[in-house]
Amino acid sequence: MRRELPLAICFIMGLIMTVQFFVPHRYSQWLFDNMLKWLIIVLTFAMILGIGNLIKLHLQKVQHRRRDWLYSIVALFGISASLVTGFGWGIEADTPFMTLYNYVQIPMQATMFSLLAFYIASAAFRTFRARTVEATLLLVAAVIVMLGRVPLEGIVGRWLPDLAEWILDYPNMAAKRGIMIGIGLGAISTALKIILGIERSWLGGGD
Amino acid sequence: MKNLTRTLAVLLLYAAAAFAAAEEAGPAVIARDAPNDAGGAVDITWLASPLEKEEGFKGYDVQRRAPGEEAFATIAEITPGEAVYQDKEAKDGVPYEYRVRALPAQGPPVVLGISGATASGQWFNTARTNALIGVIFTSFVIIFFIYRAKGGAELFVRKIAGLDAVEDAIGRATEMGKPILFVSGLADASEISTIAAMTILGKVARKTAQYETPLIVPCYDPIVMMVEKEIVRQAYTEMGKPDAFDEDSVFFVTQSQFGYVAAVDGIMLREKPATNFYMGAFYAESLILAETGAETGAIQIAGTDRVTQLPFFITACDYTLMGEELYAATAYLGRDPLFLGSLKGQDWAKGAIILALIVGTIFLIISTDLGLWFAKLFETAAS
Numbered sequence: 001m002r003r004e005l006p007l008a009i010c011f012i013m014g015l016i017m018t019v020q021f022f023v024p025h026r027y028s029q030w031l032f033d034n035m036l037k038w039l040i041i042v043l044t045f046a047m048i049l050g051i052g053n054l055i056k057l058h059l060q061k062v063q064h065r066r067r068d069w070l071y072s073i074v075a076l077f078g079i080s081a082s083l084v085t086g087f088g089w090g091i092e093a094d095t096p097f098m099t100l101y102n103y104v105q106i107p108m109q110a111t112m113f114s115l116l117a118f119y120i121a122s123a124a125f126r127t128f129r130a131r132t133v134e135a136t137l138l139l140v141a142a143v144i145v146m147l148g149r150v151p152l153e154g155i156v157g158r159w160l161p162d163l164a165e166w167i168l169d170y171p172n173m174a175a176k177r178g179i180m181i182g183i184g185l186g187a188i189s190t191a192l193k194i195i196l197g198i199e200r201s202w203l204g205g206g207d
Numbered sequence: 208m209k210n211l212t213r214t215l216a217v218l219l220l221y222a223a224a225a226f227a228a229a230e231e232a233g234p235a236v237i238a239r240d241a242p243n244d245a246g247g248a249v250d251i252t253w254l255a256s257p258l259e260k261e262e263g264f265k266g267y268d269v270q271r272r273a274p275g276e277e278a279f280a281t282i283a284e285i286t287p288g289e290a291v292y293q294d295k296e297a298k299d300g301v302p303y304e305y306r307v308r309a310l311p312a313q314g315p316p317v318v319l320g321i322s323g324a325t326a327s328g329q330w331f332n333t334a335r336t337n338a339l340i341g342v343i344f345t346s347f348v349i350i351f352f353i354y355r356a357k358g359g360a361e362l363f364v365r366k367i368a369g370l371d372a373v374e375d376a377i378g379r380a381t382e383m384g385k386p387i388l389f390v391s392g393l394a395d396a397s398e399i400s401t402i403a404a405m406t407i408l409g410k411v412a413r414k415t416a417q418y419e420t421p422l423i424v425p426c427y428d429p430i431v432m433m434v435e436k437e438i439v440r441q442a443y444t445e446m447g448k449p450d451a452f453d454e455d456s457v458f459f460v461t462q463s464q465f466g467y468v469a470a471v472d473g474i475m476l477r478e479k480p481a482t483n484f485y486m487g488a489f490y491a492e493s494l495i496l497a498e499t500g501a502e503t504g505a506i507q508i509a510g511t512d513r514v515t516q517l518p519f520f521i522t523a524c525d526y527t528l529m530g531e532e533l534y535a536a537t538a539y540l541g542r543d544p545l546f547l548g549s550l551k552g553q554d555w556a557k558g559a560i561i562l563a564l565i566v567g568t569i570f571l572i573i574s575t576d577l578g579l580w581f582a583k584l585f586e587t588a589a590s
Binding site for chain 1: 243244245246247328329330331332335338339342345346349350353395396397399402403405406409426428429430432433434437438455458459460461462463464465466468469473477491494495497498501512514517519522523529530531533534535537545546549550552553556557560
């Protein structure tokens, strides 16, 4: 029963939601909207479990003085500060929670994101070494597209941006669409396997 | 026979003449229930008034009258040049009358016409008929091959280097005595790619249980964390090593995109895993994760259905599963005939799409109109 019941619910709901996609009637919309609400409710409870797991993990680390346990104190302090400020003063503008969010979290996120610029350079350097025919093609295409994006029109004319556009619009788009068709079919196939109960990994182990 | 033919010809001529006459004297205002909607909407269209050419023409007003009401009430004022309006305030089942008036610069409004319509919701979105046919066809082909495979038919599957490397990568980590890091993307459990990642995690966890290699699974989503914890626990139990399962090996990190990246990068730099798996849906963080992993010298296997992130993974990882290869992992690693059958079905559906592309290209070469007509057959309403 532990397996059969979730499989039955999955089969019925899978069919209902597939049919729902083709039915625009307001009853169908009502069903869809309510499913989304259910998802939010489930997610909220799951979030409590997730945060509980996180706190437990870091508390254990501090308690047993495991390697890098000082980082866990920082993590626990961050969670506590967010909880206290959020529940204590609310999350409206100009509250302590939003101050923490705007002046601590956002700059830290921006810092992580900005690393991307340097990583693109290092990854490009590694990849664009013309060792094979494929790597050479990649290098040539990348150089054309990169230079095509630079405003060099006055110096080299329109041909370079046009060539860059052509690479993006035709060979690049063709490859992208080929992959996307495969993804679409793969998604249908996986969804079917889940609805029919062939794919059961989502039940928590056991194919 | 001759008489019958003559009569039919005359009838056809009359019908054509009547049709042409009707076209000429078509109504100036047409109101009709909005097609393929949830209900509560009526589309009103009208022929542009000759007054539009006059200087200072103000536009049109659209009026509505419910049964039992004497006067029309204005529900919208439309600027010149427009000839369409959708009344989204209509009640289902009420037979309204709509009147459109042209508003000249001077003088009273000129009534263009009156038309009646009743709003109602539809039970089938006809704009998605082609999608329905596509889904039924693909599902039929996949189910057919699943049952064929069940019957014992031999099915060939091409080699996928990224999946062949999974076992070697786990073996390497075991030999080095280092952990394996498994990142299952930044999407929730409702994403197909996340489910595909979970399936691969189950296979990886069986191997790590067998070799007793430490496994680290930091999760972005709490529901994913709970499911993955059960998957890993089950894998260790199935391999006869339930005690080797570390409850804390699968844990929730955060739902902040770059907060998650910072945490996982930190794990990579501190724990120095020998093998990193990145499976599932990834966004801007893909290259940050993969480059940090490359710096630590780990073998990296990635798989995603996010087309824009594929180049980053191809650049920074040793093996990359592109798009559908991620979904094929279960079939490939498990060699279960049911899963192999579904792969075969996918290939046949892909064959049908390729055939449609060839036919479309030929049609387009023959005639632009023919090609566009064929392309239109595949257009589907998004919402």
